[in-house]
Amino acid sequence: xxxxxxxxxxxxxxxxxxxxxxxxxxxxxxxxxxxxxxxxxxxxxxxxxxxxxxxxxxxxxxxxxxxxxxxxxxxxxxxxxxxxxxxxxxxxxxxxxxxxxxxxxxxxxxxxxxxxxxxxxxxxxxxxxxxxxxxxxxxxxxxxxxxxxxxxxxxxxxxxxxxxxxxxxxxxxxxxxxxxxxxxxxxxxxxxxxxxxxxxxxxxxxxxxxxxxxxxxxxxxxxxxxxxxxxxxxxxxxxxxxxxxxxxxxxxxxxxxxxxxxxxxxxxxxxxxxxxxxxxxxxxxxxxxxxxxxxxxxxxxxxxxxxxxxxxxxxxxxxxxxxxxxxxxxxxxxxxxxxxxxxxxxxxxxxxxxxxxxxxxxxxxxxxxxxxxxxxxxxxxxxxxxxxxxxxxxxxxxxxxxxxxxxxxxxxxxxxxxxxxxxxxxxxxxxxxxxxxxxxxxxxxxxxxxxxxxxxxxxxxxxxxxxxxxxxxxxxxxxxxxx
Numbered sequence: 135x136x137x138x139x140x141x142x143x144x145x146x147x148x149x150x151x152x153x154x155x156x157x158x159x160x161x162x163x164x165x166x167x168x169x170x171x172x173x174x175x176x177x178x179x180x181x182x183x184x185x186x187x188x189x190x191x192x193x194x195x196x197x198x199x200x201x202x203x204x205x206x207x208x209x210x211x212x213x214x215x216x217x218x219x220x221x222x223x224x225x226x227x228x229x230x231x232x233x234x235x236x237x238x239x240x241x242x243x244x245x246x247x248x249x250x251x252x253x254x255x256x257x258x259x260x261x262x263x264x265x266x267x268x269x270x271x272x273x274x275x276x277x278x279x280x281x282x283x284x285x286x287x288x289x290x291x292x293x294x295x296x297x298x299x300x301x302x303x304x305x306x307x308x309x310x311x312x313x314x315x316x317x318x319x320x321x322x323x324x325x326x327x328x329x330x331x332x333x334x335x336x337x338x339x340x341x342x343x344x345x346x347x348x349x350x351x352x353x354x355x356x357x358x359x360x361x362x363x364x365x366x367x368x369x370x371x372x373x374x375x376x377x378x379x380x381x382x383x384x385x386x387x388x389x390x391x392x393x394x395x396x397x398x399x400x401x402x403x404x405x406x407x408x409x410x411x412x413x414x415x416x417x418x419x420x421x422x423x424x425x426x427x428x429x430x431x432x433x434x435x436x437x438x439x440x441x442x443x444x445x446x447x448x449x450x451x452x453x454x455x456x457x458x459x460x461x462x463x464x465x466x467x468x469x470x471x472x473x474x475x476x477x478x479x480x481x482x483x484x485x486x487x488x489x490x491x492x493x494x495x496x497x498x499x500x501x502x503x504x505x506x507x508x509x510x511x512x513x514x515x516x517x518x519x520x521x522x523x524x525x526x527x528x529x530x531x532x533x534x535x536x537x538x539x540x541x542x543x544x545x546x547x548x549x550x551x552x553x554x555x556x557x558x559x560x561x562x563x564x565x566x567x568x569x570x571x572x573x574x575x576x577x578x579x580x581x582x583x584x585x586x587x588x589x590x591x592x593x594x595x596x597x598x599x600x601x602x603x604x605x606x607x608x609x610x611x612x613x614x615x616x617x
Contacts, residue, residue, distance in 0.1 A: 137184040144176050148365050155368035157431040169252070170245040171365050175358035182355035208323075208331075210313075218309060236291050238357040240284040247277045307332065371430070374448035378457045380537055381407050381442030383428070383568065385593075388437035390423060397423055398434070399591030405584075410560065410569040412579045412598075415588030416610065421572045424588070425540055429455055459536035463543035463572075465527035467518060472499070473507040476529045486533075493563065494529035496522075532563070539564065541571040576611040 148171060204212035254270050314328040323331075388401040397420040405411055415421050426432050427439060430446055439446045446454060467475055476487070476496070491497055491507075499522050503509035511517045518526070531539060560569055570586075573579050580598050587594045587601050594601065601607045 137180050140180045140184070141176050144180070144362070145172050148172060148176070148362070151366050151368055151370070154370050156371050157426075159368050167245040167249065167361070168365070169248050170241060171361050174241065174244070175361045179355045179358040179362060182351050207327075236284070236288040238360075240281070240288045241357060241361065243277070243281040243284040247274075247281045250274060250277050371451055372447065373451040374445075375450055376444060376448045376453075378449060378453045378537075379442035379444050380457070382440075383538065384438075384440045385424070385427075386438045386440070388427065388434045388439065390420075390427060390432065390434045396591055401437070401588075401591070401593045403586055403593045403595045405568055405570065405586075408566050408568060409584060410564060410582055411571070411584040411586055411595075412582040413570055413572045413586045413588065414574065414579055414607075414610065419588045420591065421588055422542055425460065425542060425570075425572070428540075429458060429460065456534065457536050458538040458540065459531035459534055460540045461524065461527040461531055461542065465523040467511055467523055467526065470510065471505075471508050472496075472503065472511050472526070475511060475526055476507075476533070478530060480533055482533060490529050490532045493532055494525045496525050496529055499525065536567070538568045538570070541569070541573075543572055543574070574610070579611075 148168075152168060201212060201216070250273060254274070310331050311328075314323065314331050317323045318325060318328050383405040385401050385403050388398050389396060390398040401424070413421050413424070423432070427434055428446065430451060433447075441449065441454075473487075476490075487507075491500070499518070500506050509517075560571075571578065571582070579585060582598065585596060585598050585601055587596070587604070587607050589606055594604070
């Protein structure tokens with residue numbers, strides 16, 4: 135029970151740290167490593183602590199008593215036994231260091247295999263649509279072979295260490311028999327004393343063998359501990375303590391890069407309270423990066439982002455993200471019911487939920503679901519189309535009634551009629567709220583009074599008509615004019 139409680143509390147702590155961890159650090163950690171730590175490393179480490187260490191004091195007490203007894207009876211035999219025990223312990227200690235390396239390699243290989251499987255299952259639609267089953271199968275075979283090879287190396291080496299330990303016990307018993315037999319033939323000891331040495335002598339080595347296995351398990355568990363510790367050491371997102379003041383959103387001389395190349399180069403612009411703007415730019419220009427910086431998933435290398443004159447780093451993260459509603463291009467659907475996916479833990483009354491369902495157009499989805507809101511939509515929302523998933527994302531935002539709403543290509547999967555209804559919804563529900571819509575379509579952008587054009591790491595804010603005078607802006611809508 136004690137061990138299970140330790141495992142439970144540590145897992146909860148890891149999940150807590152992971153959920154509050156810095157986004158960039160968490161995203162590079164890998165789902166396979168995370169699952170491997172929870173599923174394997176934590177049980178291994180606490181099994182070592184609770185099952186191995188507690189036994190050591192009793193074995194040591196018994197060993198010291200037997201050694202004391204031997205020294206009283208025969209200092210020669212006591213010295214002989216201790217010498218063998220020390221030699222075996224030193225050799226086993228050296229071999230166990232290699233065992234730790236092999237255990238670490240096996241765990242890393244297992245983590246990569248799990249991550250590969252997780253990605254394959256989540257992206258199974260893409261795999262099948264692109265006829266890439268053979269590619270994923272080859273990748274799986276390669277990682278599986280690697281994991282099997284590393285696990286086999288660990289087990290073989292562990293078996294070798296155990297074989298050496300047992301062989302050492304046989305060598306010690308043989309040494310006692312030979313030395314005792316010679317002493318008995320010389321009349322120095324009796325047959326009874328020889329049997330005493332053979333019977334009690336091995337008890338001296340119980341702690342030695344236990345220490346050898348303890349060191350072996352320690353090497354394995356220390357690798358597990360390092361992985362647990364590295365997970366618990368994920369830097370926590372820095373959060374201010376200030377409240378939401380609302381108002382003007384301002385980016386001032388923002389520079390940001392994911393690596394060596396700058397994505398944003400001194401970006402400066404402002405969005406006024408209640409303003410509706412479109413954010414456009416070629417793929418990879420940094421549109422989603424601007425949103426991630428506002429939500430503080432990343433921090434700029436230079437510059438300031440302010441809301442209502444307050445630095446976003448001074449605003450409590452929960453408050454900041456709670457006041458900014460985000461509808462991503464690819465809305466993630468969790469396994470569970472449609473109701474659970476819309477509410478996401480919120481406690482709202484049925485009247486308000488029904489109103490949001492109508493506003494987001496989810497009532498059309500309910501017509502085809504046998505159990506309505508309580509229908510299970512499946513992992514990844516395989517039972518919903520792209521447009522339906524985006525409607526779920528819109529409903530999530532509506533329930534939270536944020537002051538700033540960001541649509542990140544959230545209308546890309548909608549037909550023209552649905553897009554028109556969403557625009558009408560923005561004009562109606564969005565009065566008094568700030569809207570930033572990331573878009574590529576001419577039909578979406580042309581109706582916004584202000585447009586933010588992101589090009590070559592910088593932002594130009596103007597009207598759609600004025601920006602059409604810029605060649606690079608015009609080329610993004612080539613062939614769409616007049617549609």
